[in-house]
Amino acid sequence: MTGTAIISALAVWGAGWFVNARLANSAAAQSRLIKLLVPAVFGLTLLIMWELLVRMLEVSPIILPPPTMIAGRFSNEIPTLWADFEQTIIKGAMTGYIVGMIAAFAVAILADRSDFLTRGILPVGGFMAALPIVGTAPIFVRWLGSDWQSKAAVVAVMVFFPILVNTVAGLRDTTSMQRDLMRTYGAGYWPTLFKLRLPAALPFIFNGLKIATTLALIGAIVAEFFGSPTVGMGFRISTSVGQLALDMVWAEIVVAALAGSTFYGLMAWIEGRVTFWHPSQRK
Amino acid sequence: MDEESQGAGVKSLLPVLTVVGSILLFWIVSVVPMNMHLTADLAQRQDIAVTPDTPAARQDYSGIGLALRNTHLFGMTYTLDRPRLPSPHQVAVEMWDTIVMKNITSRRSLVYHGWVTLSATLLGFAIGTGLGILLAVGIVYNRAMDMSVMPWAIASQTIPILALAPMIIVMLGSIGIQGLFPKAVISAYLSFFPVVVGMVKGLRSPDAMQLDLLRTYYASSAQGFWKLRLPASVPYLFASLKIGISASLVGAIVAELPTGARAGFGARMLVGDQYGQPMVTWAALFAAALTAAALVGLFSLMERWTLRRMGMLVT
Numbered sequence: 001m002t003g004t005a006i007i008s009a010l011a012v013w014g015a016g017w018f019v020n021a022r023l024a025n026s027a028a029a030q031s032r033l034i035k036l037l038v039p040a041v042f043g044l045t046l047l048i049m050w051e052l053l054v055r056m057l058e059v060s061p062i063i064l065p066p067p068t069m070i071a072g073r074f075s076n077e078i079p080t081l082w083a084d085f086e087q088t089i090i091k092g093a094m095t096g097y098i099v100g101m102i103a104a105f106a107v108a109i110l111a112d113r114s115d116f117l118t119r120g121i122l123p124v125g126g127f128m129a130a131l132p133i134v135g136t137a138p139i140f141v142r143w144l145g146s147d148w149q150s151k152a153a154v155v156a157v158m159v160f161f162p163i164l165v166n167t168v169a170g171l172r173d174t175t176s177m178q179r180d181l182m183r184t185y186g187a188g189y190w191p192t193l194f195k196l197r198l199p200a201a202l203p204f205i206f207n208g209l210k211i212a213t214t215l216a217l218i219g220a221i222v223a224e225f226f227g228s229p230t231v232g233m234g235f236r237i238s239t240s241v242g243q244l245a246l247d248m249v250w251a252e253i254v255v256a257a258l259a260g261s262t263f264y265g266l267m268a269w270i271e272g273r274v275t276f277w278h279p280s281q282r283k
Numbered sequence: 284m285d286e287e288s289q290g291a292g293v294k295s296l297l298p299v300l301t302v303v304g305s306i307l308l309f310w311i312v313s314v315v316p317m318n319m320h321l322t323a324d325l326a327q328r329q330d331i332a333v334t335p336d337t338p339a340a341r342q343d344y345s346g347i348g349l350a351l352r353n354t355h356l357f358g359m360t361y362t363l364d365r366p367r368l369p370s371p372h373q374v375a376v377e378m379w380d381t382i383v384m385k386n387i388t389s390r391r392s393l394v395y396h397g398w399v400t401l402s403a404t405l406l407g408f409a410i411g412t413g414l415g416i417l418l419a420v421g422i423v424y425n426r427a428m429d430m431s432v433m434p435w436a437i438a439s440q441t442i443p444i445l446a447l448a449p450m451i452i453v454m455l456g457s458i459g460i461q462g463l464f465p466k467a468v469i470s471a472y473l474s475f476f477p478v479v480v481g482m483v484k485g486l487r488s489p490d491a492m493q494l495d496l497l498r499t500y501y502a503s504s505a506q507g508f509w510k511l512r513l514p515a516s517v518p519y520l521f522a523s524l525k526i527g528i529s530a531s532l533v534g535a536i537v538a539e540l541p542t543g544a545r546a547g548f549g550a551r552m553l554v555g556d557q558y559g560q561p562m563v564t565w566a567a568l569f570a571a572a573l574t575a576a577a578l579v580g581l582f583s584l585m586e587r588w589t590l591r592r593m594g595m596l597v598t
Contacts, residue, residue, distance in 0.1 A: 017427065024427040035430065042431035063457050120298030124306075130525070130579050131572045132533045135548070138556035138564055143367065217443040225449075225540045226556060233446070241449045244457075249450045257442045264441035 005056035009049045016045030065247040073247040074254060080236070081255050088233040089259050091148035092220035096155025097212065103156065104163035104208075109193075112171045121168055129161040137223040146227040155219040159212035163205070170204025171197050203278050206271040213263040217256060310371060316346030317368035318360040323349060325363070326356055369565050377566040393551070393570045400535050400547040401574060403463050407470025408531040412524065414471070415478030422479070423486040423512070436479045444472065448538050466538040466547075473534040474527030481523030485516025518595060521586040528578045536571060548574075 020038050028034055047067050053059070054066040061069060074081070111117040137154050144150035174197050182192045224234025233252050240248040272281055323333045323341055334352045335341055341349060350357070361370045369377075378393070385392035418436075422429045448469045455465040489511050497507050539549025548571040555563030590596040 020431050021427040024430045029426070029430070038427070038430040039432075039434040043435065060457075063454055116298050117302070118298075119295045120300075120302035123295060123299050124302045127576065130529045131575050132529070132536055134533060135536060135552055135568045135571055138552055139561075139568070142556065142561070214441055214443060218445045221443055221446045222537055222540070225537075226553075237446060238449055241453050244453070246450060246454070253446055253450075256446050260442040261438055 002057060005053055008056070009053050012045060012048050012052060016041055016048075062244040062246060065250060069247050070250040070254070074251040077248065077251060081251060083231050084233045084236050084252065085255055085259065087148060087229070087231045088151070088220045088224065089217065092151030092223070092232070093155050093216040095148070096152035096219065097159055097216040099152065100156035100159035100212070100216075101163055101209065104160050104167060108164055108167035108171065111168060113189075118168055118172065122165060125161045125165040125168070129165060133158045133161075134219055134222050137219075138226045141223065141227045147229055148232075151220045151223045151228075151232075154223045155216045158215045158219040162211045162215065163208040166204045166208030166211075167201060170201025173204060174200050202275045203271075203280065206267065206275065210264060210267050210271070213267055214260060217260050217263070221256065307371060310368075314366070314368050314370045315357055315360045316350050318363055318366045319346045319349045319353070319356070321363055321365075321367060322356050322360045323353060326353075326359060331356070365559060365561055367561070369562060373562065374565050374569055377562045378569060381566055382570065390546070393566060396547050396551050396567070397570055397574060400466075400532070400539070400549065400571070403466035403535040403538070403547075404470050404528070404531045404578075406463065407467035407535065408474050408528055410467065411471035411474035411531065412478050412527060415475045415523075415527075416482055416520075418475075419479050419482030419486060420508075422483050433483065436476055436483075439476045440480065444476075445469075445534065445537055447472075448534065449540075452538060466535045469534040469538045470531035473530040477526045477530065478520075478523045481519045481526075482516055485519025486512045488519065489515045514593060517593065518586075518590060521582060521589070525579050525582045525586075528582060529575050532571070532575050532578065 020041050023029065023034050023038050023041070026034070050064075051066045051068060054064055065073075107121075111121050134154065136157060137150075140150040140153045144153055178196060178200075179192065182196050187195065221234040221237070224232045225238055228235040233256060237249050237252050240246070240252070275281055320341060324338055327333050327336065327338075333341075333356070335344075344352070350360075360366070361373070363369075366373070381391060381393040385394075387394040387398075389395060418432065422433055451468055452465045455461070455468065493511060493515075494507070497511055502510065536547070536549040536552075539547040540553055548567045551567035552564050555561060555565075555567065587596060
């Protein structure tokens, strides 16, 4: 039984690999379709192997549920998953992200007026961005209660530093030639900021905003491990782990993955729209 | 260090100190309103006059409002045993007590808890980095692997994979693996993807001119790897390692949270939170921050030293 399971899993792997090797080395390998098809085949191969091994080796679902079971759980629990999504992503992560972003922009614009402050904020902000800020979660839960406000606060602090550092660095990214040109036009501080320096900083700002999307979700989910109302993705993950309902945990992870890539994709889309002139966006 | 970069270091020292100083000042000022309600309750029990004089009436005031009415209590807000916001000196004293004054094998020593977290971090980081470099080499040399795996590696950076932590602990626990290894697994997968993405970029960084030069030397593929691609990837590797090590540390800390771990920074934060001992949480938080800073600093030093030895650091 174990032998057949492993042989059939290897056969699936071999078939998937054969298809992908043919596709990747074919003449049309650079086409858009093939570029999407190859990772899709790879993902599907892994899913089928997972399903086969778990079913044929009779792995207990409290260790690893098969993908079909997770999909079933997902479609049955959509109302619960939606409520958790609303609590954690919309209320916790999004609110915190927007607050942190506005605070970072405000501080960056203020600091930008003084070269002295800029030179201080860049290293300190870069240093803070590397720290395990998610550890402040128990403190914020104690201060602001266990509902979404404390999660939003953790998220705001987590996204603040990467956005701040990137914005401050971006605002410095104009050449003296460009600034001189603005001066010859008689432009003061504010027109120069809005017409030259802010647009020039946008690629940096979006870099920070994209890094912050993942941080926001991590902050909102992990902060719920320290206390939450009886709804939320982090709450559901930790209680379902306790009940050994691992299919529910996987369903939440699917939601987190979808939310994370959508959020990131949205930021990348806005970036493409706003910084269409930048070399990295030109097609 | 040459004179110019030393000059830059000194020039940014004052701004950095100013920024750190203003953060500290903001913290110290915030202590008063944050702790005012607790202090007023305590003062009343010690028969010190407080306005207004009932706890219910005090609830109507904000921390700042109450502080302005009770200026004589300012000193007390800095000396509470269980403050809402401890002052910097209280955190420093607690850290001094638990890091330096305790025997490092004691369960109350932060060095002991730090080592528990750090050992999982380093083991996981070593596994994650090793596998990440191997996969990156595979991706650079195999087209099918590149097209299959690379989109997933990039997509994984947008996913909060840390959410998997509690499940991995339980999954490994139910097949009998406990202790250090499950935490190391979480650290490993958090450092794995940044290393893969960075190394692929690094191994591909030599330009066509350099590759052509090697071809004119009639260099074999292996020589091309060892003499051009691998050295060229080193700056990218270090950038990824610095991201990876802090991600690994966060992973190990979070891995200690949902499982009721008894030791480690994450366990200390949870204990302080559950037993109402804020000083324990704050000390663990700052010790974790110091550890992260030390690890990233160590890799920065190694980066500078290695790149200088390789002649790649333009100073």
